[in-house]
Amino acid sequence: MWRYFLPAAAFIALGGLFAFALVRIGQGSLDIREIKSPLLGKPAPGFRLPTLAEPGRVVASSAFAGRPYLVNVWGTWCAECRAEHSALLAIGRTSGLPIVGLDWKDDRQEAIAYLRELGNPYAETLSDNDGRTAIDWGVYGAPETFLVSADGHVLEKHIGALSLAIWQKKFAPRLAGGGAP
Amino acid sequence: MIPEIGTLALIIALLLALAQTVFGLAGAQLNRPSWIAATTPAVAGVWVFVTVAFVALAYSLATHDFSVTYVATNSNSELPLLYRIAATWGAHEGSLLLWIELLATWALLVAALSGQLPVAFRARVLGVLGLVGVGFLAFTLFTSSPFARLSPAAIEGADLNPLLQDPALAAHPPMLYMGYVGTSVAFAFAVAAMLSGRLDAQWARWTRPWVVAAWMSLTIGIALGSWWAYYVLGWGGWWFWDPVENASFMPWLAATALLHSLAVTEKRGLFKSWTLLLAIFAFSLSLLGTFLVRSGVLVSVHAFASDPSRGMFILALLLFFIVGSLTLYAVRAPGLKSEGGFELVSREAFLLLNNALLVTAALLILTGELWPLAMDAFDLGKISVGPPYYNAVFLVPGIPLVFLLAIGMHAGWRRGLLSSRRRVLAMLFGGALLLALLLAFGAYRSAGTALTIVAFTAGLFVMGSALIEPVEAWRRGQKLPRAAIGMAIAHFGVGVWILGVTGVVSYKVEKDVSLAPGESTTIAGYTFKYLGTKPVSGPNYEAIEARVVISEGDRVIAELPTQKRVYRVQKNPMTHAGISVAWNRDLFVALGDDLGGGKWSMRLQYKPLVRYIWLGAVIMACGGLVAILDRRYRVRRTADAAVADGAAAAEAG
Amino acid sequence: MKRVALALWLVLAAVGARAIDTEAAFPDAERQGRYERWIHELRCVQCQNAAIADSPVGLASDLRRQVREMIAAGQSDAAIKAFMVERYGDFVLYDPPLTARTYALWAAPAVLMLLALGVAVRVIVRRSKATIDSDPEDAA
Numbered sequence: 001m002w003r004y005f006l007p008a009a010a011f012i013a014l015g016g017l018f019a020f021a022l023v024r025i026g027q028g029s030l031d032i033r034e035i036k037s038p039l040l041g042k043p044a045p046g047f048r049l050p051t052l053a054e055p056g057r058v059v060a061s062s063a064f065a066g067r068p069y070l071v072n073v074w075g076t077w078c079a080e081c082r083a084e085h086s087a088l089l090a091i092g093r094t095s096g097l098p099i100v101g102l103d104w105k106d107d108r109q110e111a112i113a114y115l116r117e118l119g120n121p122y123a124e125t126l127s128d129n130d131g132r133t134a135i136d137w138g139v140y141g142a143p144e145t146f147l148v149s150a151d152g153h154v155l156e157k158h159i160g161a162l163s164l165a166i167w168q169k170k171f172a173p174r175l176a177g178g179g180a181p
Numbered sequence: 182m183i184p185e186i187g188t189l190a191l192i193i194a195l196l197l198a199l200a201q202t203v204f205g206l207a208g209a210q211l212n213r214p215s216w217i218a219a220t221t222p223a224v225a226g227v228w229v230f231v232t233v234a235f236v237a238l239a240y241s242l243a244t245h246d247f248s249v250t251y252v253a254t255n256s257n258s259e260l261p262l263l264y265r266i267a268a269t270w271g272a273h274e275g276s277l278l279l280w281i282e283l284l285a286t287w288a289l290l291v292a293a294l295s296g297q298l299p300v301a302f303r304a305r306v307l308g309v310l311g312l313v314g315v316g317f318l319a320f321t322l323f324t325s326s327p328f329a330r331l332s333p334a335a336i337e338g339a340d341l342n343p344l345l346q347d348p349a350l351a352a353h354p355p356m357l358y359m360g361y362v363g364t365s366v367a368f369a370f371a372v373a374a375m376l377s378g379r380l381d382a383q384w385a386r387w388t389r390p391w392v393v394a395a396w397m398s399l400t401i402g403i404a405l406g407s408w409w410a411y412y413v414l415g416w417g418g419w420w421f422w423d424p425v426e427n428a429s430f431m432p433w434l435a436a437t438a439l440l441h442s443l444a445v446t447e448k449r450g451l452f453k454s455w456t457l458l459l460a461i462f463a464f465s466l467s468l469l470g471t472f473l474v475r476s477g478v479l480v481s482v483h484a485f486a487s488d489p490s491r492g493m494f495i496l497a498l499l500l501f502f503i504v505g506s507l508t509l510y511a512v513r514a515p516g517l518k519s520e521g522g523f524e525l526v527s528r529e530a531f532l533l534l535n536n537a538l539l540v541t542a543a544l545l546i547l548t549g550e551l552w553p554l555a556m557d558a559f560d561l562g563k564i565s566v567g568p569p570y571y572n573a574v575f576l577v578p579g580i581p582l583v584f585l586l587a588i589g590m591h592a593g594w595r596r597g598l599l600s601s602r603r604r605v606l607a608m609l610f611g612g613a614l615l616l617a618l619l620l621a622f623g624a625y626r627s628a629g630t631a632l633t634i635v636a637f638t639a640g641l642f643v644m645g646s647a648l649i650e651p652v653e654a655w656r657r658g659q660k661l662p663r664a665a666i667g668m669a670i671a672h673f674g675v676g677v678w679i680l681g682v683t684g685v686v687s688y689k690v691e692k693d694v695s696l697a698p699g700e701s702t703t704i705a706g707y708t709f710k711y712l713g714t715k716p717v718s719g720p721n722y723e724a725i726e727a728r729v730v731i732s733e734g735d736r737v738i739a740e741l742p743t744q745k746r747v748y749r750v751q752k753n754p755m756t757h758a759g760i761s762v763a764w765n766r767d768l769f770v771a772l773g774d775d776l777g778g779g780k781w782s783m784r785l786q787y788k789p790l791v792r793y794i795w796l797g798a799v800i801m802a803c804g805g806l807v808a809i810l811d812r813r814y815r816v817r818r819t820a821d822a823a824v825a826d827g828a829a830a831a832e833a834g
Numbered sequence: 835m836k837r838v839a840l841a842l843w844l845v846l847a848a849v850g851a852r853a854i855d856t857e858a859a860f861p862d863a864e865r866q867g868r869y870e871r872w873i874h875e876l877r878c879v880q881c882q883n884a885a886i887a888d889s890p891v892g893l894a895s896d897l898r899r900q901v902r903e904m905i906a907a908g909q910s911d912a913a914i915k916a917f918m919v920e921r922y923g924d925f926v927l928y929d930p931p932l933t934a935r936t937y938a939l940w941a942a943p944a945v946l947m948l949l950a951l952g953v954a955v956r957v958i959v960r961r962s963k964a965t966i967d968s969d970p971e972d973a974a
Contacts, residue, residue: 001515007458008507011465015500017551021478021558022496026489032480032554035563035879038923045921105892131896138921140879140893416888423883451961480883522964530958537950541943548942553930561935565877567885567928570939577943578950691870693855773854782854 037138037146039154044071044146045136049126052103052111059124064148068155068175070099071146072122072162073134075106076114078142084161088121091167095175098123104134104142147171184249184328187237191322194230194285197223198314201288205308209301209377217304224292224307227314228285235282238327239269248334251275251327257340257750259721267351268341273475274327276354280471281317283355283362284310291366291391298387305373306366313365316498324491340750343722349409357402357429361467363395364432367439368464371457372506375513385447385456390814392443392460396436397805403429404798412758417691417769417786419794422571424479427550428470431543435463438539441532448594449521449529454514455536461510465503466543472499478554524596531589538578538585545574576632583639583679587646590672605649613641621687625789629687636683644676663811671804678797684790691787693773697780705787707768708732713779722746724757727781729770731761738763743783745772767791857902865905872901872914875928885928 024030039045046061072088074081092099101122103111108127115125128134137146140159147156155174158166201223208216238251242265247253255268255275270279288310295303321327344350370388374380406426411419420426439459446456473479476492523529549566557563587610591602617637621628628634647669654661661669690705701710712728724746731739743759761768766789773782860866873887878894886894886901897918904914918926930936 001511004454004511004514005508007461008504008511011500011503011507014551015496015504017555017558018472018476018478018496019493021554022476022489022492024558025477025492030558032478032557035923035925038920105896131892132900134893135896135900135921138923140922418888522961523958525958525962529961533954533958534951537954538947541946541950544946545943548939548946552936552939556935563923563925564930564936565925565928566930566939567875567877569875569929574943577947692859695856771854774856776856782856784854 034159035140037154037157039138039146040157042154044148044152044154045133046152047071047100047102047126047128047133047136049102049128049133052101052108052115052125052127055108055127059126061152063124064098064100065152067150068097069123069148070097071102071137071148072099073102073104073137073139073142073144075104075142076110077106080161081143082118084143084163085118085121087161087163087167089119090164091162092121092123095167097175101125102133102137102139103127104139105129105131147174183237183240184246184330187234187241187328188322188326190230190233190237191318191326191328194227194234194281195315195318195322197226197230198311198318201227201311202308202315205304205306205311206376207308209304209308212301214300217300220304220307220311221292223311224285224288227311228289231278231282231285231318234328235269235278238275238278239266241328242266242268245338247336247338248331249327250329250331253331253335253338255338255341257338257721259749260338260341260346261720263348263351264341264346267345270354270358271341271345274321274325276358277317277321277325278327279354280358280362281314281321283358284314284317284365287362287366288314291369295387302373302377302379305376306369309369309372310365313369313502316502320491320494320498324494338750340721340748343746343748343751343753343755344413346721346748347409347413349405350413353402353405353409355402356398356405360395360397360399360402360436361429361432361470363391363398364436364464364467366391366395367436367460368502368506371460372509375457375506375509378513378516380453380457380513380517382447382450385443386813388460389440389443389447390809392436392439393805393809396433396440397802397809399429399433399436400798400802400805403433404795404802407798408795411791412760413755417689417758417771417784417788419685419791422549422568424550425470425474427546427571428473431546432463432466432470434539434543434546435459435466438536438543439463441535441539445529445532449523451519451521451523451529452533453517453519454510457510457514457517459536459540461503461506462540465499466547468495468499468502469547472496473550479550523594526592526598527596528589528592528594531585531592534585535582535589538582541578542575542582545578546571549574580632580635580639583643583675586672586675587639587642590646590668591649602649606646609645609649610638610642613645614638616641625684625688627688629683633683633687636679640676640679640683642676643679644673647672647676662813664808664813667804667806667808667811669804670807671801674797674800674802674804676797677793677800681790681793681795681797684793685788688789689787689791692785693782694785695776695780695782697778702785704785706733707738707787709768709770709785711781711783714781717744719746721750722748722755725772725775727759727770727772727783729759729783731768739768741768741770743770743772762792764792765790855898857899860905868911869902869905872905872911873898876901876918877926877928879922879926 021030025032044061048058048060051057051059070091088099091097099122101124103125105128111125111127143161145158145162146154149155156171158170201220204216204223205220207213208220241249241252242256243262245252245256245258251272251274255272256265260268268275270276288307291310292307295306298306367388370384370391374384406429407419410421411417439456442452442456442459445452472492472495476495477489478492549570553564553566588598588606591606592598617634620637621633650665651661651669692702692704694702696702696711698711698713701708703709708731710730710732712730714725714727717724717726724744726742726744729741729743730737731741739761741759741761744757746755746757747753748755756771759770766787769786769788771784773784776782860869870887874885876886876897878884878886878889878891878897880891880893881889886897900917901914904917915927924931930939932940
């Protein structure tokens with residue numbers, strides 16, 4: 001009477017699913033909090049924002065067209081941002097890519113002091129006070145880092161603190177291959 | 182010293198639980214009377230030592246022993262005593278200890294109150310409960326000890342999460358866990374029955390009161406949680422379909438189905454294998470809930486901090502118990518023959534449909550909960566399954582269930598709808614529909630949502646239908662058995678609950694406003710006037726208290742103090758809503774932000790009939806209580822139990 | 835572990851206080867109704883399990899403002915949905931969209947109901963053909 005074994009089989013299947021998910025979470029290959037960006041491989045949303053240092057000067061994404069660049073979302077209120085700051089400085093130095101800093105919903109004076117204290121990795125630091133640009137980029141928590149290709153497509157996105165290891169693993173191959181994921 | 186005593190007590194309890202398992206299961210299997218006799222003392226021993234551990238943790242919290250990690254992370258020297266005690270089950274490790282304490286308590290109760298069971302059967306039941314205890318004690322000791330020391334000791338504790346500093350929430354986990362863990366008794370009876378091969382009406386009679394008791398606790402526990410969410414979260418919502426809420430609702434649905442199928446098995450000796458399966462299913466869903474909440478595979482507002490290694494341990498436990506018992510089921514069930522039939526329209530048929538619908542509801546919630554997890558695990562994308570999905574799909578089995586319930590109560594066993602009731606039911610239905618229309622258009626002046634009239638009718642129909650039998654008996658001067666009265670009360674509660682849900686879903690009014698002192702605004706005919714704020718301070722928090730006066734026409738009906746608290750340690754702001762309660766509605770004020778110049782944003786809500794949601798749940802639980810006191814469960818060693826005992830002894834020997 | 839605890843703390847911290855709109859409501863019930871429905875059906879992606887209506891975090895209020903502005907500008911529900919999904923993916927919708935990957939999810943109510951009722955009805959019909967024994971204990 002095979003049908004009497006159905007309930008047991010169903011639970012074994014369920015257990016398999018759970019075990020699979022747990023193993024992947026344990027390995028770090030599945031993060032239930034991470035939301036994969038729908039922008040990957042699509043044209044980057046662009047921006048047009050005042051700079052942090054001189055609010056009168058507006059910088060648009062067109063200024064970076066024609067070469068790859070990074071967009072890094074941060075804020076002085078974000079603890080993880082502080083944790084990734086040194087990695088960001090190193091990446092800026094070694095990769096030669098311009099990094100656009102998107103200072104998200106932040107206090108201007110505190111942000112200026114923060115960069116003065118920790119060093120400024122950004123080619124341009126832009127203030128997104130009302131959070132509209134962040135919404136366009138699908139940002140849901142700082143820090144987030146986007147790699148935009150020379151032809152203006154989003155190649156890669158990292159959510160959470162960046163490190164050199166993550167840079168080597170996730171971003172460097174994209175730069176070499178250039179292809180969309 | 183005290184924490185080490187706690188750890189030691191847990192280790193002894195684990196060993197005793199092992200003894201309970203071996204003596205109970207092996208004793209019954211090998212027919213060793215001395216082993217069987219040793220089971221009961223082992224059960225008592227487990228209870229004593231688990232209780233020692235539990236008290237040790239409560240004591241460490243009460244005396245601010247911040248050298249214990251659990252105390253340092255979940256308490257603070259400013260925390261009032263009540264919440265220091267409640268902190269015992271305020272986080273993962275402690276709540277697991279509560280789980281075990283309640284399991285030991287259920288086992289003790291089974292040992293004490295099951296004198297009428299055949300000794301071998303009773304030993305098996307206790308043995309299975311012992312095995313469950315072994316699993317959870319091992320889980321606690323190996324992965325989640327509440328007594329782990331912190332070196333160096335903390336000077337001050339990080340405080341109990343302010344959300345949990347509330348009387349309803351202090352009581353919610355014990356009630357809920359009592360229900361969760363109570364399903365293990367039904368499970369133990371089922372496994373014992375499969376092991377011994379005796380599965381009959383008698384078995385169902387023994388199991389039933391335990392299932393009712395667990396179901397009652399679960400009902401009250403869920404209602405307390407819902408009530409807490411209503412006024413503590415400050416959102417005025419009473420159910421969010423959050424994974425943690427679902428984790429308690431699924432076992433409730435399964436336990437409700439089990440109650441009803443046990444009735445058929447007891448009365449008619451039918452649906453035996455289905456009843457067994459449901460007993461396993463109810464316990465499985467409890468374990469599954471425990472797993473989902475503690476393993477870190479789901480994101481929820483209430484989930485415990487968790488890590489995958491713990492998840493693996495619970496998963497292993499879960500699979501051991503569920504797959505083990507289901508395999509036993511697969512071996513035993515084909516041999517179970519049910520004799521006897523019933524007509525197309527009969528109590529049995531209605532109860533079977535009830536079971537089909539309740540199980541469907543539980544499986545739908547499970548689907549909604551697990552589908553996004555499966556998609557995520559296989560990299561198929563991330564989706565959210567939220568209230569819009571659950572609200573819609575729950576109605577699919579829900580609405581027919583309620584109408585079938587109203588009619589099914591009056592179907593006789595074996596054959597036919599009781600002919601005398603047909604006319605009454607038809608009249609009741611007409612009356613309910615009329616009253617529903619009157620309620621909607623008279624009291625609330627609108628048809629509400631598409632289902633408002635249907636749902637009001639259903640609620641009123643069930644309430645009326647539940648009263649038919651008691652009223653008839655009263656008019657004839659007959660006395661109904663307690664079980665029948667209990668059933669009527671519980672079903673009446675279902676109707677009350679439906680009225681509450683329908684009222685609040687269809688006619689609630691919510692409005693966000695920004696008011697300066699002296700300004701007022703009106704919703705649903707009630708005028709809310711904001712007078713101003715003042716600072717107040719509590720034992721471990723500072724707060725801003727706003728005073729809002731509510732009037733209806735010229736009459737002042739309530740003056741509500743409503744607070745926004747900042748707890749001194751954890752610093753997070755908490756809304757403490759001001760609520761004015763009346764028999765037909767709640768008025769709800771929650772404070773938002775200081776907009777400067779004395780102006781504050783606030784949310785005003787009108788919640789018609791919302792109290793009936795919890796009242797309905799309490800009535801349901803009362804019905805269970807009355808039913809449990811029925812004479813036939815209290816008869817000590819009845820003649821047929823003695824005969825059964827003899828038969829079992831003969832079979833074993 | 836510490837990070838998990840921190841994340842949890844952040845989530846819970848976000849839960850304690852209510853999000854309350856300080857903007858005036860729409861003058862007409864139709865647009866206010868649409869606004870309220872949307873803010874309850876969009877998930878606050880930052881706080882993991884709450885609607886943007888219920889979350890006090892900054893992103894939730896920005897998204898509420900976005901919805902409000904789109905409705906005020908006369909944009910359709912489809913446009914609002916497309917706007918959100920383009921940026922945050924299907925995850926942002928509490929009402930999961932019907933796609934090849936969610937057919938089973940949305941078919942579940944019908945399939946499970948039919949299955950359960952089918953089995954129940956089969957059993958009932960089979961039993962109704964069995965002999966009905968007359969047990970003296972016929973009390974109901």
